[in-house]
Amino acid sequence: MKILYAIQTQGNGHLSRAQKLIPEFIKKARVDILTSGPSNNFPTYKTPIKHYKGFKFFTSKSGSINWIKTIFYNNYFQFLVDIFNSPVKNYDLVVSDYEPISAWACILRGVKCVALSNQYVLNSKNVPKPKRYSKIVLSAINLFCPSKVGYGYHYRPYNKNILDPIIRDRIREINTSTSNEILIYLPTYSINNILNIIKEIPVKMKWTIFTNESNSDYNLEGISINSISDDLFTKKIASCYGIICAGGFSLTSEAIFLGKPMLVVPVKAQIEQQFNAAALEKEGIQILKEFSLNYIDKIKEWINSPTVLHINYKDNSGEIVKKILTTNK
Secondary structure, three states: OEEEEEEEOOOHHHHHHHHHHHHHHHHHOEEEEEEEOOOOOOOOOOOOEEEEOOOOOOEOOOOOEOHHHHHHOOOHHHHHHHHHHOOHHHOOEEEEEOOHHHHHHHHHHOOOEEEEOOHHHOOOOOOOOOOOOOHHHHHHHHHHOOOOEEEEEOOOOOOOOEEOOOOOHHHHHOOOOOOOEEEEEOOOOOHHHHHHHHOOOOOOOEEEEEEOOOOOOEEEOOEEEEEOOHHHHHHHHHHOOEEEEOOOHHHHHHHHHHOOOEEEOOOOOOHHHHHHHHHHHHOOOEEOOOOOHHHHHHHHHHHHOOOOOOOOOOOOHHHHHHHHHHHOO
16 A cells, blocks of 8 residues: 655644654555655655645744735745645555645545644534634635545544544653743743743742743743753653643643643634634633733732643554554555
8 A cells, every 4th residue: 555644844743743653654554755844854764755845824923824924925836836746646545734735636636635633623523612713714724735534633532533642752751740840932922021921920930931032041030041942841841840831732732641730822813722722721721811911810820729631642653543544445
């Protein structure tokens, strides 16, 4: 059996899932890899990799999608050329983790494609939804990467097409502890913005901020400010008291697996994060509309009495591959 595994490289979640699933697919079939989006150092598996520039979502400083840039700065002609040149006809099955070129090529050529992404199940049965969201944006998300068959990931198995989160091996293997350190990772907020807020919170806690704004690590008035480092970030997650973070699926899933308290601040206008927040709130996780001085009391309340959600997600990568192959022969 020949399989094309297609990955959207804009987002760490797609890449980390692929690194768990591709070796499992290789055990069962001949696998080629297609990637689209920002160039990346994707690990090799002695199997061909075809990379396309693809379609890029531009974001604003607030972290929401900048629709003006997204609409006008993409090369639609090249995108269409890539769709028609995509070699999907050469495969028995295409697996697409929110990768649009392969998905559209399969639709146009009648090739079997299985979607495998968080986005696929946002609007499916029993999935918690925010009180207000744009159905137009949700439709656009589905239209961007269409598929008639698929599975998605979520915190709970709300229906039969939902799978448990895929947790990285290094998170599974790390030893946990609890310090007096609160980890903050809010990439859409500036360091100064975050500092102005936490300085108003008189608690005996150590604050550690991770940010894209700096290429080096330093201390400022007792607050640790760190550049993004996967090794350090993973160690800090495992040992911290709690995490203040956005509503991205991968980080929140890992926090749940480790049993770490979370205060979640979903990025405005990122519909997937709004859906994630709705599901987390249903589990009792504290959600903030924004990280600002208006919510100081809520932040203090969370520090003094955080909700802990601990789910020991099993390593299901082999089962996922088996399910896809047995139901899509």
